[in-house]
Amino acid sequence: MIVLLALSACDFFPESTDTSGTDTGALPSDCSPEVFVPWGTLGADGAPVPASAHSETLGAEPSPYAVRLGWPSRDASRSASMLWRTDVDTLASVVELTPVDGGETVRVEGYSFLFGSGTIGEGLYRIHEVRLCGLLQPGTSYSYRVGGEGAWSDSTTFTTAPEPGSGQPLRVAIAGDSRGDYSTWATVVSSMESHSPDLYIFSGDMVELGANQAEWESWFEATGDLLARKPFLAAHGNHEFLAQHYFAQFGFPGNEEWYAVEWGDLLVLGLNDTVRSEEEIDSTQRQFIETELAATALPWRFATHHQPAWSACTAHDSNLDVREAWSPAFEAGRAQVVFAGHNHIYERSVPIRDGSEVPDGQGTVYVVSGGAGAPLYTSTEDSWWNVKANSIEHYIIGDIGADSASFVVRDLSGNIIDEFTVSR
Numbered sequence: 001m002i003v004l005l006a007l008s009a010c011d012f013f014p015e016s017t018d019t020s021g022t023d024t025g026a027l028p029s030d031c032s033p034e035v036f037v038p039w040g041t042l043g044a045d046g047a048p049v050p051a052s053a054h055s056e057t058l059g060a061e062p063s064p065y066a067v068r069l070g071w072p073s074r075d076a077s078r079s080a081s082m083l084w085r086t087d088v089d090t091l092a093s094v095v096e097l098t099p100v101d102g103g104e105t106v107r108v109e110g111y112s113f114l115f116g117s118g119t120i121g122e123g124l125y126r127i128h129e130v131r132l133c134g135l136l137q138p139g140t141s142y143s144y145r146v147g148g149e150g151a152w153s154d155s156t157t158f159t160t161a162p163e164p165g166s167g168q169p170l171r172v173a174i175a176g177d178s179r180g181d182y183s184t185w186a187t188v189v190s191s192m193e194s195h196s197p198d199l200y201i202f203s204g205d206m207v208e209l210g211a212n213q214a215e216w217e218s219w220f221e222a223t224g225d226l227l228a229r230k231p232f233l234a235a236h237g238n239h240e241f242l243a244q245h246y247f248a249q250f251g252f253p254g255n256e257e258w259y260a261v262e263w264g265d266l267l268v269l270g271l272n273d274t275v276r277s278e279e280e281i282d283s284t285q286r287q288f289i290e291t292e293l294a295a296t297a298l299p300w301r302f303a304t305h306h307q308p309a310w311s312a313c314t315a316h317d318s319n320l321d322v323r324e325a326w327s328p329a330f331e332a333g334r335a336q337v338v339f340a341g342h343n344h345i346y347e348r349s350v351p352i353r354d355g356s357e358v359p360d361g362q363g364t365v366y367v368v369s370g371g372a373g374a375p376l377y378t379s380t381e382d383s384w385w386n387v388k389a390n391s392i393e394h395y396i397i398g399d400i401g402a403d404s405a406s407f408v409v410r411d412l413s414g415n416i417i418d419e420f421t422v423s424r
Ligand SMILES: [Fe+2]
Pocket: 205, 237, 238, 239, 306, 341, 342, 343
């Protein structure tokens, strides 16, 4: 039996559409069936084109493509979203979901919106998004397909996060800075996938120019169907450029620039250091970090953002504004590891607390992982905080256990270039 969970348009239709790109903070911080309509798509009258509630209307090419998961809630054990594209006329926005181990099949209706037109390398696209808010069970595998009657996608399977705080071991893959070389990025993806991680973290700069849809097509093609099957938590990089393409094609909680996601025993903070005003660094997001880390009961706390607070690479140096604003918050909040990129190397710091090296378990380790395709940087300087600095394409696999997390950093031939362990 299929249960249809029809969302009432009058209940959930977004009343306003953000067209400025400057106030994405209006979204609820936790899951809502509402979808975020990115700025930039205007109708014939110059007014914003709002989201369209599901209808059975099919266009000439209604087959869903570019299917991917989103995470519209901090609780990834009970909520997820599905995003996909069709031709611009198709308004069918349905997810059909069945627990792999048996159970009721559920259909949930959502919304779609237009984006594109007039920017570099693109036409006009329709993005569909269905948010499953509180409808899922922790640690459960679901088979799903998207579209609607007459135009379903193939079925794909994904697994929700374990119950927060349930103590389950977790494997995380980390990479960053794929911009410009999507062949290398495809190799990084397949290399990470060979370790079967539960969760992916990306430290920003997926593409060279965030407003160039042609580049996004290359990035998504190189990423394959990973995003339809696995959680992928990204930080916004300076090359994403606050473009609508980033916000339209990914689904993160809240305003999507800074957010918190709980995955089992791990809290991941995604942060944005390419901001519209400095206040978003030294006030808004600093307070967000402080609040999230003070409030969480989860034992493991990682953060990712793009421009490193601590870096021995002289291409960009350390971002001292970010260091001054965020490092005290990370360290006081006992974030064990912060992953950045921007400098196209691999590097790792000693554990740091209040500007000094401290023993393992008493400070924050700052990692730069910026070697997923962007041109490598080579110049580094000796720094008291720096343990390791390698100009090399790489990825990181982290195994999180009860009391410690062990990380192995590999180049794209599989050679180990660094290993380290952090304690809670
Ligand atoms: Fe960058």
